[in-house]
Amino acid sequence: MAARGSDAVESVVAGPANPFARPGSEASEQAAPVEPEAARAESTPIPAPTLPRTSTSAIPSPAPRRSAMSSTSPVEAEAADQPHWLDAHRRRLIGWALGGLAVALILALIAFFVARGIRGTEPSPSPTPTATSASPSASASQEPTTVADLLTPEDLTAIAPAASWSEVATTQSVAEHKSFAFCLTSLQTGVNPTHSLQRSLATQNDDKLAALHEIDIYADEAAASAVMQARIGALSNCASELVPARIVGSSTVTGLATQAFEINLVTEDATPDYRTLLLTQEGSALQLLEVRRLGETVPAEALATALVRPQQAVNKGQGVEAEVKPVVAAGIVPPAEPAGWLVPSDLPRVRPGAGLWSASGQQPLSGTFGTGCENMSLVTESGPTERELTHYQLAQDDQAPALFGLDQAVFTFESPEAAGAFNKKLVENISSCKSRLLGSTIKELPAVSSTGKDGAAASSRIFQITRSQSEDKANNWQATITVTGPRVSYSLVTVAETYKFSDAQLAQVADRIAVRLTQAG
Numbered sequence: 001m002a003a004r005g006s007d008a009v010e011s012v013v014a015g016p017a018n019p020f021a022r023p024g025s026e027a028s029e030q031a032a033p034v035e036p037e038a039a040r041a042e043s044t045p046i047p048a049p050t051l052p053r054t055s056t057s058a059i060p061s062p063a064p065r066r067s068a069m070s071s072t073s074p075v076e077a078e079a080a081d082q083p084h085w086l087d088a089h090r091r092r093l094i095g096w097a098l099g100g101l102a103v104a105l106i107l108a109l110i111a112f113f114v115a116r117g118i119r120g121t122e123p124s125p126s127p128t129p130t131a132t133s134a135s136p137s138a139s140a141s142q143e144p145t146t147v148a149d150l151l152t153p154e155d156l157t158a159i160a161p162a163a164s165w166s167e168v169a170t171t172q173s174v175a176e177h178k179s180f181a182f183c184l185t186s187l188q189t190g191v192n193p194t195h196s197l198q199r200s201l202a203t204q205n206d207d208k209l210a211a212l213h214e215i216d217i218y219a220d221e222a223a224a225s226a227v228m229q230a231r232i233g234a235l236s237n238c239a240s241e242l243v244p245a246r247i248v249g250s251s252t253v254t255g256l257a258t259q260a261f262e263i264n265l266v267t268e269d270a271t272p273d274y275r276t277l278l279l280t281q282e283g284s285a286l287q288l289l290e291v292r293r294l295g296e297t298v299p300a301e302a303l304a305t306a307l308v309r310p311q312q313a314v315n316k317g318q319g320v321e322a323e324v325k326p327v328v329a330a331g332i333v334p335p336a337e338p339a340g341w342l343v344p345s346d347l348p349r350v351r352p353g354a355g356l357w358s359a360s361g362q363q364p365l366s367g368t369f370g371t372g373c374e375n376m377s378l379v380t381e382s383g384p385t386e387r388e389l390t391h392y393q394l395a396q397d398d399q400a401p402a403l404f405g406l407d408q409a410v411f412t413f414e415s416p417e418a419a420g421a422f423n424k425k426l427v428e429n430i431s432s433c434k435s436r437l438l439g440s441t442i443k444e445l446p447a448v449s450s451t452g453k454d455g456a457a458a459s460s461r462i463f464q465i466t467r468s469q470s471e472d473k474a475n476n477w478q479a480t481i482t483v484t485g486p487r488v489s490y491s492l493v494t495v496a497e498t499y500k501f502s503d504a505q506l507a508q509v510a511d512r513i514a515v516r517l518t519q520a521g
Contacts, residue, residue, distance in 0.1 A: 144195040144217055147172065149313040151199060151213040151289070151306060158305040159291060159298055160209055168200040168210075179212050181231075181290050182265065182275045183238040183245060189230045191223045193286075209298075211306075212290045215314060224284045231279060231288070232261050236336040239344035243267075244356045244396070247345050247512075248274070251300040252331040256311055256324055257282040262300045263334065268349040271295055278303040280311060283318035287311065301328045332452060332515050338362060340487070340520025341390055342408060346512040348505045350404075354397040365389045365409055371465050371477050371492065373433030373440060374426060378409065378490070383422050386412040401496045408491040408513070410520075416485050423483040426490065427461050430479065439468035445503055448510040450484075452518025458484035460510035476500070480510045484517050 153165035171177045177198045193216035202210040218224040238245040245265040253260040257280035267273040276298045280287045289307055291298045304326035312324045336343045344357035365387035369378050379387070392406040413419040433440045445462040452458055460482040468474045478493040478501055491513060493501060501509065 145197060145215050145285070145314060145317055147197060147199075149215060149310050150197055151201065151211065151310060153201065155306045155309055156201065156211060158302040159211070160203055160205070164203045164205065164209075165201050165211075166203070168202050170197075170199045172197055177214075181212060181214070181277065181288055182292070183235050183241055183243045184231060185243075186241055187230060187234050189227045191218065191227050193218050207294045207296065208292065210292045212288075213310070214288045215310065216286045216288075217317075218284045218286070221284045224281055224286050228259065228261075228279065228281045228286055232334065233336075235261075235263050235265070235277060235279075236334045237343040237345045238265060239357055242356065244349070245275070245345060246348055247333050248297060250331045250333050252329045253278065253300065253304055254327045254329075256280055256304055256307065256326040257287075257315065260326075261334070262303070262328075262331075264297050264300070265345075266297070269353045272352075274298070276300060276303055278307065280307065280314075282311070282315050282320060285314045285318055287314060299328075304328050333512070335453075335519045340410065340517055342392065342406075342491075342509075342513060342516055344392065346509070346516070347392060347394075347406065348501065348508065349397075350394070350499055350501065351397055351399060355394045355400065356396045358393055358395065360391040360393075362388045362390050369407070369409060369492075371430075371433075371467065371475070371479070372437065373430045373442070373465055373467070375429040375433070375436065376425070378411075381422075383418055384411040384413055386410075399499065401494075401499055403494045404496065404499060406491060406493045408489060410517070411488045411490070413486045413488070419483055419486045419488050423481060423488045426488070427481055430463055430465070430481075433465070437467065439474075441466040441468075445506060448507050448514070450511045450514035452484065452515045454518075456484055456518040458482060458514035458518060460514055462506050462510055478506055480506065480513060482510065482513045482517060484514060487517050487520060489513050489517055 147170060150170065153162040153167075156162065156165050169178050174192065174196045177196070179198065179200050195217040196214070197216075198212070198214045200210070200212050202208075216224075216227070218227065234241055236247070238247075245267050248264040248266050250264065251262045253262050259281040261279040263277055265275045265277070267275075271294050273292070273294055274297045275290060275292050277288070277290045278300065279289075287307060287310065289303050291303055308324050308326065315322070315324065333346075336345075341362070342359070344359050347357045349355040365379055367379070369389065387409065389407060389409045392408070394400050394404060411419070411422060413422065431442060431444065434442050441464075443464040445464065448460040448462065450458045450460065460480055463479045463481075465477045465479055466474050476495050476497060478495055480489070480491045482489040482491075491509075495501070
């Protein structure tokens with residue numbers, strides 16, 4: 001038994017049994033076969049290929065790129081040589097992150113200040129109204145006028161007895177109005193009244209006495225003022241509206257409303273057609289009264305008296321409680337553009353019922369101007385600092401000579417003394433023309449003295465000049481020389497023996513030239 005155990009120990013020590021033999025067989029007691037060294041070397045396993053590192057980034061890595069020098073370079077080798085995507089873009093990613101933080105910070109600051117600003121502009125509690133702020137203004141308390149505020153026959157008794165007047169039409173909106181004031185038919189102001197009332201009245205008299213009364217309420221005082229000024233501008237030169245009316249005169253009216261404008265016009269037909277117009281403004285309310293009469297002007301005092309009751313009602317609607325007491329005084333014609341010059345509505349017709357005057361713009365005096373009796377060149381004579389000329393033409397009269405018209409030259413000087421010296425020289429030269437130029441005839445008409453703007457004095461000398469060209473041909477002019485302040489006006493009307501202004505008309509033109517000259521800026 002001992003020997004068997006010894007053999008067993010030896011067999012174990014001698015070498016391991018064959019693990020692949022069946023137990024109990026002879027082969028199982030034999031040692032496992034030993035492989036030769038060469039075979040062992042050949043059976044060494046091939047190591048697993050090294051795979052590229054993967055990234056956990058959401059941005060995929062670019063595919064490996066082969067070498068540009070060799071088309072057979074392994075992809076794995078190139079990928080191993082290139083840096084990782086995160087390493088390559090680390091600086092850009094950091095820049096983006098910092099930029100995002102900066103934008104977020106700016107937006108947060110903006111939101112903070114906007115919210116703070118909104119809280120800062122919340123309205124604060126209104127202060128307790130004072131007695132002054134609680135008082136209603138005139139515009140807040142104004143009320144539209146009513147038909148009862150329009151003129152009635154009883155209001156017109158200062159013009160004609162109430163029994164002679166009858167109502168022709170009464171309307172209560174612009175769309176319904178059937179009449180237009182003289183010279184304002186085509187006037188477009190672009191401003192419409194919020195309330196408008198109109199009434200026309202007439203008589204059966206031979207002089208066709210009639211009246212038109214209109215009350216207009218506007219949205220505010222500014223709108224009313226714009227319309228008021230537009231109406232005054234049109235009435236101050238009706239010829240610009242293609243209405244052949246001459247300005248007869250104008251009066252100042254106070255005590256009726258904040259602003260009042262009065263003017264007398266005439267259409268010189270076979271029977272002169274006179275129009276007297278009185279306009280008033282109080283706040284946003286305008287009134288217009290026109291009275292027409294053939295052959296004679298209706299005085300401004302009569303119109304002012306007629307408007308007392310309606311004006312009182314209009315003023316009350318505008319919050320004005322003062323008593324209406326009109327005062328009328330003589331005035332000068334209203335200024336018109338261009339200031340300092342005649343306007344076409346200053347000039348009379350030569351023949352009744354025919355003719356419409358128009359004017360050209362001012363231009364520097366040049367060329368030849370005059371009759372030859374001036375004995376100096378009006379274009380180059382020393383003294384004037386300015387010399388300008390305007391032409392006035394008469395149309396719509398087929399009997400007017402082709403050369404008929406009026407030329408007005410205005411000379412401006414540095415002082416009234418210089419203007420006076422020039423005026424004296426010109427008057428003396430024309431007065432003595434007959435002694436210098438053969439065939440010349442000079443006739444002087446009575447001088448005209450005028451009072452213009454702010455009481456400025458002006459004087460005019462009027463001449464009729466004839467210069468014979470042959471036994472049966474002559475040139476004729478009507479000349480007016482006017483001086484006031486630093487200005488001298490020299491006007492020449494080229495006329496014919498049978499077509500010219502009357503002496504009375506020349507005196508009217510001379511007076512109007514003087515007044516206009518005082519209105520120059």
